[in-house]
Amino acid sequence: MSRKPFIAGNWKLNLTGDEGSALITSLIAAAASSRAEVAVFPTALAVPAAVKAAAGSIIRVGVQNVHWEEKGAFTGEISASLAKAAGATHVLLGHSERRQYFGETDQTVNKRLKAVLAQGLVPILAIGETLAERDGGKLEEVLSRQVKGALEGFTAAQLSTLVLAYEPVWAIGTGRTATTAQAQEAHAFVRGVVRGIDGGLAERVRIQYGGSVKADNAKELLSQPDVDGALVGGASLKTADFAAILAAA
Numbered sequence: 001m002s003r004k005p006f007i008a009g010n011w012k013l014n015l016t017g018d019e020g021s022a023l024i025t026s027l028i029a030a031a032a033s034s035r036a037e038v039a040v041f042p043t044a045l046a047v048p049a050a051v052k053a054a055a056g057s058i059i060r061v062g063v064q065n066v067h068w069e070e071k072g073a074f075t076g077e078i079s080a081s082l083a084k085a086a087g088a089t090h091v092l093l094g095h096s097e098r099r100q101y102f103g104e105t106d107q108t109v110n111k112r113l114k115a116v117l118a119q120g121l122v123p124i125l126a127i128g129e130t131l132a133e134r135d136g137g138k139l140e141e142v143l144s145r146q147v148k149g150a151l152e153g154f155t156a157a158q159l160s161t162l163v164l165a166y167e168p169v170w171a172i173g174t175g176r177t178a179t180t181a182q183a184q185e186a187h188a189f190v191r192g193v194v195r196g197i198d199g200g201l202a203e204r205v206r207i208q209y210g211g212s213v214k215a216d217n218a219k220e221l222l223s224q225p226d227v228d229g230a231l232v233g234g235a236s237l238k239t240a241d242f243a244a245i246l247a248a249a
């Protein structure tokens with residue numbers, strides 16, 4: 001099955017509304033001529049400006065996380081309904097930085113996913129192993145637990161918009177990329193885990209690769225049969241670098 005490539009830029013804790021708008025404006029032509037679907041994930045504060053800058057283009061805007069409750073006494077949080085009201089269409093869930101620094105677990109990701117799907121937003125669920133887990137022979141166990149834990153209780157129909165992002169933690173922001181063989185092997189394994197949930201979903205679900213994706217390695221990674229796009233951190237902050245990745249797709 002041919003799956004439309006999907007390139008997403010995770011801006012993390014970077015860029016003001018004005019800076020993000022300028023970056024989006026500079027990317028519109030490259031996005032229009034790419035074969036890929038394109039989304040950027042600014043900070044929540046910069047989302048309204050990004051949505052305005054992206055209006056009329058194919059670039060979509062998402063948030064980097066949401067709380068599972070819609071409203072209430074949850075100081076500092078944002079909800080899926082607020083993200084949607086601000087014009088976001090996508091939500092990043094379970095990024096390793098959230099798991100590592102903010103106590104995110106498969107259970108909390110599962111609750112957040114429920115809130116995201118209830119608002120009709122597109123979830124990008126990030127999964128991936130640490131170096132110690134890989135070296136300890138636990139790659140498959142970790143990926144399987146993360147996918148099954150996050151998706152528990154949902155039907156294939158509910159998950160029809162789901163996007164997965166395989167991001168080996170040791171490759172994020174380190175300049176160290178998984179080899180194409182390592183990426184393809186992990187992606188095929190993850191697709192197999194999804195197949196255990198639903199065969200049709202496994203064929204349709206797009207699995208992005210993330211971890212130091214750059215202009216010079218994107219083409220080879222994206223040529224792998226189970227690599228359906230990229231989740232890009234550092235290289236999504238510069239027009240030339242992100243545009244080159246969009247062209248590689």
Ligand code: PEP
Nearest residue numbers: 172173210211212233234
């Ligand atoms: C990320 O933030 O998801 C990521 C993959 O970052 P980088 O591309 O900088 O490694």
